[in-house]
Amino acid sequence: MLAAMPPTPTTPPEPGEAPIRDRGDACPGALRLHAAADGLLARLRLPAGRLTSRQVRVLADAAEEMGDGSLSVTSRGNAELRGLRDGCGAGLAALLADAGLLPSPTHERVRNIVASPAAGLDGLGHADVQLWARALDAALCAEPRAAALSGRFLFALDDGRGDVAGLGGDVTLVAAPDGAVLLAAGTETFRLAAPGTATAAGAPAGTATGTTAVRAALACALAFLDAAEAAGTGAWRPRELPAGQHPDWAAALARAAITAEPVPSSSPPPAPPPPAPGPLGDRALHVLAPLGRLTAGRLRALAEGADEVRLTPWRGVVVVGPSADRLPALAAHGLVTDPADARTGVTACTGTPGCAKSLADVRADAARAPGGPLPVHYSGCERRCGHPHGTRIEVTALDPDTYLLDGAPVPRTALAEAVAAARTKPMES
Template sequence: MLAAMPPTSPTPVNRDEAPPRAAVRKSVRERGDACPGALRLHAADDGRLARLRLPAGLLTPRQAQALADAAERLGDGHLDLTSRGNVQLRGLGGSCGAELAERLHEAGLLPSETHERVRNIVASPLAGLDELPSADVQLWARELDGLLCASARAAALSGRFLFALDDGRGDVAALGADVTLLARRDGSVVVRTGANRSGPRVTPEDAPRAALLAAETFLTLAEASGSGAWRVRELPAEHGRGLEAAVRAGLADAGIATEYVAEAPGSGAGAEPGPGPGSGSEPGPEASKPDPEGEPPLPGPVPSPDGTVALSVHARLGRLTVAQWRLLATAANGPLRVTPWRGVIVPGVAPAAAGAVLDRLRTAGLITNPGSPWHGVGACTGRPGCAKALADVRSDAAAAVSRGSGGLPVHWSGCARRCGHPQGRWVDVVATGEGRYDISVQGDARPITTTGPEPEPELKPELELELADAVAAARTTPLTR
């Protein structure tokens, strides 16, 4: 139920600075990571859930068809796209684990049973598919995945630990990964850990090895701290401060030539470089240019350098039917790329056919144009699938979609955990129980906050519009810093 408000009362908007939302973080984790995987299924209210890691989001058409078959045969007939470019199957039966694993093995989607949960690798999804110069992050992803699966040490990583491979446009570098490889204009790669904007610079050939070493170094410091940290940001301050230096020392011990890149405020990967890796000289001064801040791929056609067209489409609320999934697989001439923004890149479409294919995808219910009212709208599972949810957020989000489009991303959450919310600035719509939602803008020092009063016993259609209008206003109202 949507938040009900008296028809005669306008939606209150408080532009005063709101207290920051506290991060939910433990100083010492007392248990292991229970993050679901393809073999470790999670028991949800709507059945069991499997989460399949897809390094760089890559899926061959055959593999995509295999996932559709598994969702239809074993699950609820849908596939969910996650904020890390992975795929989830829901509504699985309690005894289907062995059959699911067999199907994934046959499709080549389960190369290591001991490492299947740690293969969290996102990469710039349009790298090589648009006209921007780009590093070969797909090659990095394949190499890093192989190194991860071959490392006994890496099996101890949390299922939440994230690698981001950015081709220089700055899209996945903004996702808050634990280890980021960021390509630079001179052809070198900066290895960043956590929120650090500095790090050692290595060659592209050494970049995957450097990323693995950074992750293994994190494990060493996490164990030494006794914190049980799952992610870099959870390290105690003294260990977090030492991580970058420890990574540099580890790279030197491994014989990987490095050069330190100190990122000054307002400078970054888009700046003119100093000398390259292994030159033995200190880096030159960085130009005062900001880091690249690439946008996620917009829905629509993307001309490719080989003369074909890549189609960028998004899933409504991150959820696809098996029919939609099969349509994507049959349209692709090459591996699909699932994006961290709950979209799919369909490569290799002939230019003459691109318009007709987009029309078929739109008719099937996919988002194919940035002007769609569904574009930028996300939601967690909510009721009835999640026991912690306080509302059926997907139904409520769908009811509010028609009231406007454009502006900030908006994410509907069934509880304060805010599972799957985006990074950066976004409109935060959180169920608080009894049919109420709190609405705020996150990622800015001066949030807009809207809180509805107690709901009326029966929700009237005009009251549904009150919440929908409040969400639309929050997406488009400019904020002062």
């Protein structure tokens, strides 16, 4: 049950065709561990990135006692434990279950929900989508069919500030300023109305409650499963379905007794730049994890006195409860608390020696990245695992001593200078 996962082969599609996947999704989870070059890896789904202070301390203990002493924050605000020793699976599962981090063993890999991390904290959003995320998680775990979703299927819940709407969700909910909710599924967009309200072309759809939004998101996820089964291509996400075989989203919403008015679709909004570290309203702080890694010591520092901790898709952490005077203490633990810190906006994949596919120790080079306004991502190979969404500089290893930057090879000895120039030049629109 906890053995290493085999690779997931696919049948290469012709240009423009949808992929045909010959096996189910092999994405790692908390119970399905992945054998990496540095030991076993467990990926924990954390809807909206939310953790209690006790859960943070449990993960710190697990990282020290079973893994490499650190926790990695993913581009979906989930968590990874790396360097896990052989035979630790059962003990890890028991530890996570006791901490409330495994509410459904059958659904643990499909709880992929990102939500605006600052929702309910700074007064900028139109709804507290953190509450929606908890309700959606419960609805997913209570629906047996939802366990068939791919571990890559993503729900994005945006409170209207636009921070997660552009992160490539398969089903995206956006709170509107008039109390309505916009739902994007595939290439279609709908305006949702609360139960009992009517819609008409060009008329307001009424107020859609969080309950309505959650029911709509689940209905669309199940509609995708129906379409994927009918297509028979093993699609993991709606964008992989063959042309002409996409779900009838409107019919699925109607069957769920949800009033939904189609609205003109537009291109997905661009992902905004990562939010800067610092105070977040008067109730929270936002800090960044250097290269997405939180040592056990950093985890315990974050948990100290916190009401709640939220991991973010930008490999940061929102700490709910403390005041801004805790920033110096967190900075002393090596967390990024200053927007001017050169580490802001720098991300990297695992690289060597942790990943056997990597061609270089990209984390070592990323740690020396010069500062600049544009984000930069270092990749150990052309797969570019863990890259952020939105505008960024891509630095990709070609071999241990050469990187690809702006389409040209750059010797490792000249990389810092080249990255400094790239991070400060205007990007083409």
